Amino acid sequence: MSPRVSKEHLKQRRADIMEAATSVFIEHGYEHTTMKHVMEAANVSRGGLYQYFSNKEDLFEAILEEGLSQEAEEADFSLEESASQHWTLLMELMFGEGGSPDTNMDPLAPSKLEFFITGRNDERRRAYGEKRYEIGLSIYDEIIKAGQEAGEFSDRYDSELLARSIITFVDGLALDHAILPEEKVRVKEQSELFVEYLKMALDVSSSS
Amino acid sequence: MSPRVSKEHLKQRRADIMEAATSVFIEHGYEHTTMKHVMEAANVSRGGLYQYFSNKEDLFEAILEEGLSQEAEEADFSLEESASQHWTLLMELMFGEGGSPDTNMDPLAPSKLEFFITGRNDERRRAYGEKRYEIGLSIYDEIIKAGQEAGEFSDRYDSELLARSIITFVDGLALDHAILPEEKVRVKEQSELFVEYLKMALDVSSSS
Amino acid sequence: MSPRVSKEHLKQRRADIMEAATSVFIEHGYEHTTMKHVMEAANVSRGGLYQYFSNKEDLFEAILEEGLSQEAEEADFSLEESASQHWTLLMELMFGEGGSPDTNMDPLAPSKLEFFITGRNDERRRAYGEKRYEIGLSIYDEIIKAGQEAGEFSDRYDSELLARSIITFVDGLALDHAILPEEKVRVKEQSELFVEYLKMALDVSSSS
Amino acid sequence: MSPRVSKEHLKQRRADIMEAATSVFIEHGYEHTTMKHVMEAANVSRGGLYQYFSNKEDLFEAILEEGLSQEAEEADFSLEESASQHWTLLMELMFGEGGSPDTNMDPLAPSKLEFFITGRNDERRRAYGEKRYEIGLSIYDEIIKAGQEAGEFSDRYDSELLARSIITFVDGLALDHAILPEEKVRVKEQSELFVEYLKMALDVSSSS
DNA sequence: GATGAATGAGGCTTCATTCAT
DNA sequence: AATGAATGAAGCCTCATTCAT
Numbered sequence: 051m052s053p054r055v056s057k058e059h060l061k062q063r064r065a066d067i068m069e070a071a072t073s074v075f076i077e078h079g080y081e082h083t084t085m086k087h088v089m090e091a092a093n094v095s096r097g098g099l100y101q102y103f104s105n106k107e108d109l110f111e112a113i114l115e116e117g118l119s120q121e122a123e124e125a126d127f128s129l130e131e132s133a134s135q136h137w138t139l140l141m142e143l144m145f146g147e148g149g150s151p152d153t154n155m156d157p158l159a160p161s162k163l164e165f166f167i168t169g170r171n172d173e174r175r176r177a178y179g180e181k182r183y184e185i186g187l188s189i190y191d192e193i194i195k196a197g198q199e200a201g202e203f204s205d206r207y208d209s210e211l212l213a214r215s216i217i218t219f220v221d222g223l224a225l226d227h228a229i230l231p232e233e234k235v236r237v238k239e240q241s242e243l244f245v246e247y248l249k250m251a252l253d254v255s256s257s258s
Numbered sequence: 259m260s261p262r263v264s265k266e267h268l269k270q271r272r273a274d275i276m277e278a279a280t281s282v283f284i285e286h287g288y289e290h291t292t293m294k295h296v297m298e299a300a301n302v303s304r305g306g307l308y309q310y311f312s313n314k315e316d317l318f319e320a321i322l323e324e325g326l327s328q329e330a331e332e333a334d335f336s337l338e339e340s341a342s343q344h345w346t347l348l349m350e351l352m353f354g355e356g357g358s359p360d361t362n363m364d365p366l367a368p369s370k371l372e373f374f375i376t377g378r379n380d381e382r383r384r385a386y387g388e389k390r391y392e393i394g395l396s397i398y399d400e401i402i403k404a405g406q407e408a409g410e411f412s413d414r415y416d417s418e419l420l421a422r423s424i425i426t427f428v429d430g431l432a433l434d435h436a437i438l439p440e441e442k443v444r445v446k447e448q449s450e451l452f453v454e455y456l457k458m459a460l461d462v463s464s465s466s
Numbered sequence: 467m468s469p470r471v472s473k474e475h476l477k478q479r480r481a482d483i484m485e486a487a488t489s490v491f492i493e494h495g496y497e498h499t500t501m502k503h504v505m506e507a508a509n510v511s512r513g514g515l516y517q518y519f520s521n522k523e524d525l526f527e528a529i530l531e532e533g534l535s536q537e538a539e540e541a542d543f544s545l546e547e548s549a550s551q552h553w554t555l556l557m558e559l560m561f562g563e564g565g566s567p568d569t570n571m572d573p574l575a576p577s578k579l580e581f582f583i584t585g586r587n588d589e590r591r592r593a594y595g596e597k598r599y600e601i602g603l604s605i606y607d608e609i610i611k612a613g614q615e616a617g618e619f620s621d622r623y624d625s626e627l628l629a630r631s632i633i634t635f636v637d638g639l640a641l642d643h644a645i646l647p648e649e650k651v652r653v654k655e656q657s658e659l660f661v662e663y664l665k666m667a668l669d670v671s672s673s674s
Numbered sequence: 675m676s677p678r679v680s681k682e683h684l685k686q687r688r689a690d691i692m693e694a695a696t697s698v699f700i701e702h703g704y705e706h707t708t709m710k711h712v713m714e715a716a717n718v719s720r721g722g723l724y725q726y727f728s729n730k731e732d733l734f735e736a737i738l739e740e741g742l743s744q745e746a747e748e749a750d751f752s753l754e755e756s757a758s759q760h761w762t763l764l765m766e767l768m769f770g771e772g773g774s775p776d777t778n779m780d781p782l783a784p785s786k787l788e789f790f791i792t793g794r795n796d797e798r799r800r801a802y803g804e805k806r807y808e809i810g811l812s813i814y815d816e817i818i819k820a821g822q823e824a825g826e827f828s829d830r831y832d833s834e835l836l837a838r839s840i841i842t843f844v845d846g847l848a849l850d851h852a853i854l855p856e857e858k859v860r861v862k863e864q865s866e867l868f869v870e871y872l873k874m875a876l877d878v879s880s881s882s
Numbered sequence: 883g884a885t886g887a888a889t890g891a892g893g894c895t896t897c898a899t900t901c902a903t
Numbered sequence: 904a905a906t907g908a909a910t911g912a913a914g915c916c917t918c919a920t921t922c923a924t
Contacts, residue, residue, distance in 0.1 A: 493795075494795065495791070495792060495794065497705055498792065498795070576791060579787070580788070580791050580792055583784060583791065583849070586784060586852055586853055587702065592853070596853075596854060596855070599854055623867070627863055627864065627867060628867075631864055631867055633850070634843065634847055634850055635842065635843065637850060638842035638843055638844070638845040638847070638849065639842055641787065641791070641849055642842055642845055644791055644794055645803050645804075650804065650807065651842075652835060652838055655832075656835065656838060656842060659835060659836075659839060663875070666874055667871075
């Protein structure tokens with residue numbers, strides 16, 4: 051009656067495959083990883099792999115989804131906590147824990163870009179990309195809006211436009227970082243400059 | 259015993275192929291266009307195509323090269339002309355003729371991003387990408403530096419860093435534009451906002 | 467300008483592949499032959515094979531088509547020739563050259579049956595099967611009708627119904643012949659019996 | 675320590691699976707149904723299914739077997755009952771209860787044809803097909819022979835040959851019915867015509 | 883007995899590139 | 904130079920069957 055392995059184990063297996071696949075995607079990029087690569091990295095047979103994910107796209111989306119839910123969690127958490135410090139919040143959202151610009155970038159970012167760029171003519175993928183963009187956008191938008199309403203930020207600029215600009219900046223940085231060697235992009239310095247600009251646009255004076 | 263076809267003719271043929279190929283790359287993207295697509299669009303035989311370009315990569319690079327030399331030409335031309343109005347120059351470089359932000363983007367941009375991003379693990383491609391980045395960078399860098407030396411721009415920030423920021427922004431915008439539907443990206447407004455950012459960083463006040 | 471090989475050669479190559487494929491289909495049946503079988507029998511590479519036929523179905527249909535056009539040719543030829551001897555014509559159509567029942571059956575027949583039976587739920591295949599049935603039907607129908615109009619045959623029975631019965635009989639025989647060893651089906655004797663019945667139904671007295 | 679489930683229960687389970695499988699085979703045909711289809715339709719686990727039937731072939735044969743024993747039963751029953759009316763018997767055997775041609779055909783027939791035709795090169799399957807043919811043949815043969823001995827039928831033709839003709843007709847009709855849409859085959863009319871054929875061959879005059 | 887995860891052979895197709903003519 | 908037939912590596916996906924629990 052009971053399955054061969056516990057549900058826990060199943061979940062674990064799935065997670066293991068996703069983890070292995072993530073490494074592979076980071077290493078080869080989306081287009082160039084093959085299901086065989088994943089099979090080998092995850093130590094699954096072809097059939098086994100397809101039992102969990104019906105194709106490469108599905109597998110990659112599962113990984114994306116996971117990342118998204120993690121982020122959303124963090125963002126939510128933050129929003130509740132320090133509802134007053136919107137600037138801090140914004141910085142944490144952009145740069146992670148410390149809330150200050152550094153060189154660490156999501157290693158999967160290049161593959162994500164690939165995924166959406168090469169799939170830009172595919173209806174399904176396009177829609178999925180849009181959905182993700184919207185989600186990301188709304189997170190930034192809400193924080194900025196909240197900050198503006200709380201009087202912490204100036205409302206000189208449309209919160210949504212600023213949110214879009216943040217995403218564009220982040221995307222551009224990720225892109226250049228994917229293509230160029232670290233020392234050329236100067237992630238940290240560009241980030242600091244962008245932060246200064248945000249401060250100006252939002253009328254935030256001293257640094258957090 | 260002169261060649262059966264003139265050198266001129268060959269050049270023309272090559273140019274024709276490149277033009278047709280450009281359309282194809284715009285339509286399908288780099289990864290998804292096949293040599294067959296190109297053959298058909300350019301009305302060349304398989305063998306013929308390979309006579310002009312030794313492979314897909316070579317073909318695409320030829321197209322890139324052409325674009326680059328065109329830009330460089332324009333930039334050079336501008337720099338000589340109105341050596342005094344650096345801000346105007348900068349705007350023209352970023353937004354083309356009129357010098358003000360609009361919705362027109364390079365239709366080949368998405369494919370370019372694809373090309374470099376999917377090839378980021380390939381030594382050759384990576385080097386090529388870097389070279390191109392350097393060239394683009396130096397163009398912006400030089401104008402900014404010139405403006406700073408002329409006292410037209412503040413030298414609070416490193417000219418190179420600003421140049422990098424411009425490229426990051428352009429790349430980010432191109433990326434979002436490639437993935438999202440026109441109405442979602444708000445290219446024009448984001449560009450205007452970015453111009454403000456530049457004004458701040460360069461201490462340019464009113465201007466056109 | 468001119469292709470590597472003459473058009474003649476091309477046609478020949480195609481014909482060769484079809485011939486080899488026919489043997490393979492006869493040997494393994496439709497479902498169980500793989501493109502690899504065909505490749506090997508025809509001495510073509512995978513890609514080469516796909517250059518001529520875009521998949522197994524396409525290949526098989528080409529073979530069917532060829533058979534059909536041959537038959538149609540023969541039938542047409544006959545119809546012109548001896549427009550008076552409808553009975554002889556009918557017999558020739560059913561049993562080939564000699565016009566009398568024997569054991570020879572189309573060796574590809576089993577595969578044809580397979581093709582249409584296993585594909586009966588596929589819209590495309592179904593339509594194709596119907597079309598072929600209609601063609602076969604009309605050939606028999608026309609001869610019978612002509613014979614009836616010429617007064618050579620009784621018109622007691624609907625010509626179309628008789629035509630259908632002929633096809634059903636032929637199909638049934640082919641089916642049993644495909645499945646059972648020769649000595650069990652008794653093709654010749656069954657055919658003779660069926661012919662007697664036709665004679666009765668059409669009021670044809672002496673044998674041809 | 676009696677078995678956890680009664681033998682009765684097991685039999686029932688087996689029967690349930692077979693019934694569900696029959697539907698699936700009718701819907702998809704033999705080649706195209708997968709064990710997964712069956713699992714789902716029968717609500718059994720993969721392992722469970724394989725406990726009752728060691729493979730797809732085995733499962734299908736079990737279904738065939740069941741059908742055959744049912745028929746045999748009916749035939750036997752008839753033969754005892756009205757040993758005098760052989761013609762009626764024959765008609766009932768061919769067309770079921772009412773004993774007259776109608777449109778109802780065994781819905782599993784197409785899959786049966788598939789099964790034997792695709793498996794015609796497999797020794798085991800071939801032997802099995804022959805065995806079944808023999809059984810069907812002998813049933814018809816016996817009735818005809820009995821009728822001939824009773825003087826009800828002419829013995830002009832070999833009873834076995836007639837029996838074979840009946841099967842050929844039935845197979846042919848099943849085949850056409852499997853492939854063509856209902857309205858094209860004219861099952862009823864063809865059947866009536868075939869009955870006339872039999873009457874001729876057996877010298878049966880008026881009758882039902 | 884039952885379960886369903888895991889296996890891996892087997893087929894299909896696409897495409898960049900080569901090369902004889 | 905030009906042609907386009909031929910090549911074959913590479914991927915993708917399906918499914919019957921096995922087997923540890």
